[in-house]
Amino acid sequence: MTKILVTSFALAFFLFQPLSAIAQKVQPTESAMSRFLRYIKIDTQSAEEAGKWPSTEKQLVLAKLLEGELKALGVQKVRISKEGIVYGMVAGNLADNNAVPTIGFIAHMDTSPAVSGTNVNAIIHKNYQGGDIVLPNDKTQVITVAQNPALKELIGDDIITADGTTLLGSDDKSGIAEIMTMIEILKLNPSIKHGNIAIAFTPDEEVGGPMEVFDIEGWGAKYAYTIDGGELGEISDETWTAKTATITFRGKSTHPGYAKDILVNSSFAAADFLSRFNDSKVPRPETTEKRVGFVHPYNSSLDIETSVVRVLLRNFDMSGVDEQEKMIRAMLDETKKKFPHVGAEMEVKLGYLNMKEELKNHPQLVEYAKQATELAGVTPKMKPIRGGTDGSRLTARGLPTPNLFTGGHNFHGKLEWNSRKGLEKSTEMLVNLVQIWAERK
Ligand SMILES: [Zn+2]
The missing domain is CATH 3.30.70.360 (Alpha-Beta Plaits)
Structure with a gap:
């Protein structure tokens, strides 16, 4: 009895430890924000009805860059498929990596065909002090607080927008930057324990990309997450x-x-x-x-x-x-x-199919994501997606894949924005999530 009490007390104590706070010691050499600002300079707009994958060759410029960066970070089995999907595997650092499920993270490289992604000129509104944000190169483009109440929570933060003539590309280069930064944090901090992590960067998500040929088996994840959601805390396990x-x-x-x-x-x-x-x-x-x-x-x-x-x-x-x-x-x-x-x-x-039909059989995916979010000091918000995701198609193929936030707002338009906090907290959530999976299984 005493022993059980002590054990559960120790467990409770352990569960309430802020995992990332105790484990993350060495900062990444490049921040999520810096990576993000590099990736959005590469035009990766996809095209409808191209009749081939990738729908545009220019997406491969980013694919090849990411291939090189993944290899430099020590990621294994890095390859680009003929459809332009970048695959890789971050080896776990547990005594037995097979004892925990391999978790996959997916972000998409393309930007929406709806608005130009050529010559994205990021504007960093440093130390934001509230109020509407007028985009400098087209003053009719205004990010209003009324339509973006999340701005009220970001006083003092750095807000990132485009200049009013293009989209920003936060959807989904935020997801890519956050995953890449997580990989570097894990590499620099072996004290953060995690199992094998499968990584994929996909082309053509915005035009119903090549998910039917996504190599689920070769990739190796048992469960996955798309990192392609919106504001901080947003978690989605439902689609149309x-x-x-x-x-x-x-x-x-x-x-x-x-x-x-x-x-x-x-x-x-x-x-x-x-x-x-x-x-x-x-x-x-x-x-x-x-x-x-x-x-x-x-x-x-x-x-x-x-x-x-x-x-x-x-x-x-x-x-x-x-x-x-x-x-x-x-x-x-x-x-x-x-x-x-x-x-x-x-x-x-x-x-x-609505991915909830399958995800309700695997409640731990969302449960762990909520815990990882709370540990990052962010309140989780469940939000059904009035659309489909790469994850809904993978879930239908047997790989349960809910969607997690990136911190971004106003996708597919010139008013798209993210913030330093959005990028950093999303990254922190990912670092927390891999640890939770390693501990709770
Ligand atoms: Zn997206």
């Missing part, structure tokens, strides 16, 4: 369940001069169907937020013989997506009644 519906309308074309009672114009049926979405009862991206899903007719082509409408179906629950599918079919039935001479068929494909 996603389907895409393609509705094809078929008419009959003929010479318009002799078309009486022959021509059937499929455009009118497609337009009628489309207009049914413009109804307050139909949830759309522009009318929904938080946990409410939507249907989104995002692309259409109209022609006499063949018109096509493509619709995204998004919900956090499969049952919700099924309901949306029923709703669209009912709308299509109405259109068919109105246009009996137009043929119409609907095809629905599953894109990806």
Whole structure:
């Protein structure tokens, strides 16, 4: 009894030790901020519909740089796949590295095709004293405190923005800089105990990149995290369940001069169907937020013989997506009644599943991430992602992969920003996380 008491007391004492604070002694030779400022200078914008991976050759410039830096840090098994994925393995420093699971960290190298990432000119707003931030090279671009309440917590910090003409590239070069800095901290501080850590930097995340050929087995992680989230503390284990519906309308074309009672114009049926979405009862991206899903007719082509409408179906629950599918079919039935001479068929494909379906079987992933966050002095916030991630696709393939914060804000736009604290606290969280995995298994 006494022995058990002593043991649990010792354990409790041990659990409440700030791990990184006691273990991290030697500072990295290059800070997360300095690495970040180097990586964002490299233009890695990806492209839609390129028909190849990587979608743009310029992403390989960063891939090769990271390959060299990983090798210099002593990372093993470093290689770049033909799709441009950088893989590596940080060897554990435990007596038996096989006794703990290999944890993977993933960040993506590309930036969004939506906004230019050429000649990113980072502006460091040193010792931020509050107030809106006007970007110097386009004064209409203003980061307001009203829309960025997180700024209020960063008085005295250094805020990093672009100059108003490009995005910053915090999404996701923050993730890369934080992972690289973590690797260096681990290398310089062998007293920080950790198991094997698999590292991957991926191209083309923003354009639905090559996750179906991601070498899960060769990489070696049992569980993984994407480091691709937003503000400090944000942890996501939920993404959309996603389907895409393609509705094809078929008419009959003929010479318009002799078309009486022959021509059937499929455009009118497609337009009628489309207009049914413009109804307050139909949830759309522009009318929904938080946990409410939507249907989104995002692309259409109209022609006499063949018109096509493509619709995204998004919900956090499969049952919700099924309901949306029923709703669209009912709308299509109405259109068919109105246009009996137009043929119409609907095809629905599953894109990806809400990763929660799988992650709920592995609660320790999020639990340890929350502990690592708290140890860094940051309050964890669970936030469902109204989208998909590389992690949702890996989770669907059997590698459980939630998403963790990078400190970044306003992704995919000219108002993107991060801060020194954002980069440093995220790095600290990663260092804590590998130790927790080594101790709790
Ligand atoms: Zn991202």
